[in-house]
Amino acid sequence: MTLAPFCPTTDADPFGPEILEDPLPFQRSVRDAGPVVYLSRYDVYGLGRYAEVHAALTDWQHLQSAAGVGLANFRTEKPWRPPSLLLEADPPHHDAPRHVLEPILTPRALRALRPAWLAAAEQLVDEVLRHPGEIDLVPAVAQAFPLRVFPDAVGLPEAGRENLLPYGDHAFNAFGPSNELVAKGLPRIGEIAAWVNAQCARDVLAPDGFGAQIWAAADRGDITHEQAPLIVRSLLTAGVDTTVHGLAAALHAFATHPDQWDRLRADPGLARIAFDEAVRWESPVQTFFRTATVDMRIGDTIIPEGHKILMFLGAANRDPRRWADPDRFDLGRDPSAHVGFGMGIHQCVGQHVARLEAEAVLTALAARVERIEPAGPPVRHHNNTLRAFAALPVRLHP
Template identity: 70%
Template sequence: MSATAQHAPAVPVCHADPFSPAVLEQPEELHHVLRTAGPVVYLSRYDVHALARHQEVHAALVNWQHFESGAGVGLVNFRHEKSWRPPSLLLEADPPRHDAPRRVLQEILAPPALRRLRETWHAAAEETVDRVLSQGTEFDAFTRLACAFPLRVFPDAVGLGPDGRENLLPYGNMAFNSFGPVNDLVKADAHRVAELSAWVSANCAREALTEDGFGARIWAAADRGDLTHEQAPLVVRSLLTAGVDTTVHGLAACLYAFATHPEQWQRLRERPESARVAFDEAVRWQSPVQTFFRTATTDVTIAGTVIPEGTKILMFLGAANRDPAHWTDPDRFDLARDPSGHVGFGMGIHQCVGQHVARLEAEALLTALARRIDRIELTGAPRRHPNNTLRSWESLPVRVHRGA
């Protein structure tokens, strides 16, 4: 880290690559370097400014007027380059284009709808856990629980049929990889872009969806004129893209947290009503979504540094969620903490519209586990799945000890 940059002498410069395999595997050291360097850091490798402290990240997330999403939330600038997929009407749009799709989804995913799902999802979680435990007490908690449960209940709720759901995680992996540079991770997915995009597009069509799911309600909103019929499949696609991977890896983070913090698992068993807090604390602690870009709509000054109009700025959500200036003992997973200020779901008008859906999934699965299991322990080293944006998992080998 040097103290000067030729074109911006007052800004600390970092020459590290935040998308390198080593940093994606273990980002904490770089996060510490960036937070320590200053409120704004220049990343020379990508010619972008970066924010890693909670105060600045939060402020940028809520300031959509000056830091737009419509130019893309990745390194690619949609004003100058075209993506391989249509931009998300939720994640990659700003008012007024963003307003109608978000309003429709907020209504569809409102508390009354989730209350109707609660009993069904809790029953499904009980069945999922019983099936896993019936086959032994040692298993991969990532594939058997963190993946299996969301891939059962969420596509059901959207209205997808049973075939092809195994495509959802690879498609999401591809989409989140695309927010970073065109590195080996992106190139490894290139041969599947057409296939996976075609599958997702086909399953967002009205005729592919059941009549009683979230997807059908999105199409009904188009029939009422709340959306256009061209927007409807894109909103369904946004729901699927954002609603699977983040929940899967958030649940995996939760299970990893409890396997490495047994005293917190006992706290959950004693207070099962804290399941949703546990999920939010795991999202803060592990931050399934590590980074997002924004684009400056005008020259913007942050802590004395001018972010030039039209340039990208990289927000390190994972670093903000462990900022010791905002959190006490931030590297500890702690159910006594109030994690509600974390930025793992974003903030402002682009805050994750499906976050309450994810919390309900977590509540159902964790409650079912807490009723049956005294202790969770790792039986081997967990394996990460590298992704340019997600702190994702590949394997989480555990042994569980059954309750009496």
């Protein structure tokens, strides 16, 4: 391989424990180094600036997803599970599954769920407030609410839902290198994946959920009956962990920015903006890969055909070239251009579901909680792709 002149190089490991614990200094160094940085440890090219990341996300013709959105190159390596028909496919194979899901998950289609989800959030917050003293917001709220409402919306039975979090955790770890984070999930992943796959069958799903609507699309001929369970599986893979960590990011932001919590309490209509600002600020999905389909120039660097690029979404979302005072969590900014949900044809199809879940939780909390007081340092959960919390100890003051 020939590197273009002046391409900065680093041997730092973006999937190492120190960087996963606090990626901000590394992300700053990547942005400052230039438009492209060569990551010698993995023989990939990294993008940390907003302009280049945004351009890469939208250029599916030259930077494909079909070779895998993780480090593994599907041109030369067999994936551990069948590739996602949404994340790991490009047109024309990507089109039909996307077109089936989009009308199911639009804000208008989700409007019918809003009253029930708002009521469920109020009930959850009431349950939490019955136990005064220190509480961990990760299991009590950030995990509890998505696991309560999202599987219902898909049409899953109650039993076994606890499998969704370790399955998603392993799936997102597998986008990175085969390190100890991947190894810790291997002993149970066969059993858990079998459970997830079983939930995607038509006769398991409730007749009025997202899953049943996907199967109905197969009956209409919009997709094949072989594709239907894979699309349901994509929802279950990407629809829980990302929302859990997005909610945790918002709760952490408000615990550490009490002035912004006061702002939300004064105007609960800011709940959705608050969630998007939290996604920008923390970037629960930190990284995604693409593969060059041709030799292509980014800045002064030629990315060779067949090579991977690593897009640092978290770095782009704090790029001072795009955002004023990017390290501040601020409900006064317009965060709508963040890349936390991706961009272009692969932009997260379930983002409106996540926003509705967050709106329900934040609105219920804002109506009942005057102050979120940190009760100890937050504890990070390391994942090769996700910026996550293991614990958020707080005291809630009604």
